[in-house]
Amino acid sequence: MAEQGLRERKKQATRRMIADVATGLFVTRGFDAVTVAEIAEAAGVSKMTVFNYFPRKEDLYLDRHLDRLRELEAVVRDRPAGEPVATAMRRYHHELLAAGHPLSGAIAGVHGFWSVLQSSPALMSRMVEQEHEIGDMLAGVLAEETGDEFSARLVANLLTATITTIFRTPVGRIVAGDDVEQVRRDQAAVIDRAFDVLEQGIGPRREPLHSDG
């Protein structure tokens, strides 16, 4: 997989070049105001070639999805034996945050990224679809582990809801104008509160096991 031929290397380069050109146009003029024909021309390539690499226009902007999907899959698959999924996911999100990763949502750059996203319903819709794909992936992995199709689906959907909430909360605050540093500091608590609710449920809080109140 390391030693690729010239053809494969050219393809990867072309793919990245097209996505970069497109993203540049999107951030300066907005998603809807840029046509695929324009992108093709600016990238020195034909319209068909653009669609060759990116089946939908939206994929030109949301091209990191596959990487993220695979990473989340690895988080679940490679967790220590016996560890609950939620625990692994919680740890992973704390790591993302500590590393200042864009997907933590608590970073200055999200402003530009998100404003383009928000400006186009098609783009938002595609992102929701991608979140849904994450849910499908999780459901598949969990079903493999436990054999219980229904529980897997349920837990996967709850997990996905938690993850998207964790991501969108800081993004929303930063777009709303909150101080990025402050958002970043708060984010660890956001992660923990979200996973606490996921693990313990939204029902009325139960008294501790050996009640002494």
Place this chain on the structure above:
Amino acid sequence: MAEQGLRERKKQATRRMIADVATGLFVTRGFDAVTVAEIAEAAGVSKMTVFNYFPRKEDLYLDRHLDRLRELEAVVRDRPAGEPVATAMRRYHHELLAAGHPLSGAIAGVHGFWSVLQSSPALMSRMVEQEHEIGDMLAGVLAEETGDEFSARLVANLLTATITTIFRTPVGRIVAGDDVEQVRRDQAAVIDRAFDVLEQGIGPRREPLHSDG
């Protein structure tokens, strides 16, 4: 709101007529194979008029969404004071099931409905969007009640995930060929299991407070 003029009554009739004609064409020939121009012609109306009533083609098929949204909102808003949201939602879904309502998902008709839905990515995508709108509505109502924006969002997303799981589980089974009566009998347990997980979380099961076996 009861006594409408002639104009308003005609509009409602036209709207329903167009949706019915469209649905008829969709179920016999598939969503993608029917063009909006065809629908307009079959309904004896111009293409522009179709788009006047239904902004997107997908809305011609998923035209019950607004009703459902308002009903779910009423479930939350009109629940007895002090009752947890999850309790109200659980009760509502049991009622849907007992009434044999299509939105319970456990009814013979879903087969046709769902196969059309599945045949078109655009339709599926639109439905996911609608589920998302339910989440937004719930988040809004809960935020009004508690004032805690973040918790509201989180709970709303978890609730939405639960609801969609409850709906899709029987639909999936019926489409897969399971006996409808059996699915219907199982559905009450599905609802309870789902809400139990929502209320108590996916974490390791805590021992009951005063264990009595």
Place this chain on the structure above:
DNA sequence: GAGAATCTTAGACCGGGTATAAAATTTGGT
């Protein structure tokens, strides 16, 4: 270097969706 396999291209084409301005219809007042 030849031929097979693959990638790119031009160009025509389809269908969803919008814009515009004119024609038809309902409304309310008299």
Place this chain on the structure above:
DNA sequence: ACCAAATTTTATACCCGGTCTAAGATTCTC
């Protein structure tokens, strides 16, 4: 019952995303 204003419907032209096709260019394999 008629007229004028408001609203709805219509025809038409148009844009853009996306697909199809067949031919041309490039890379691979032997």
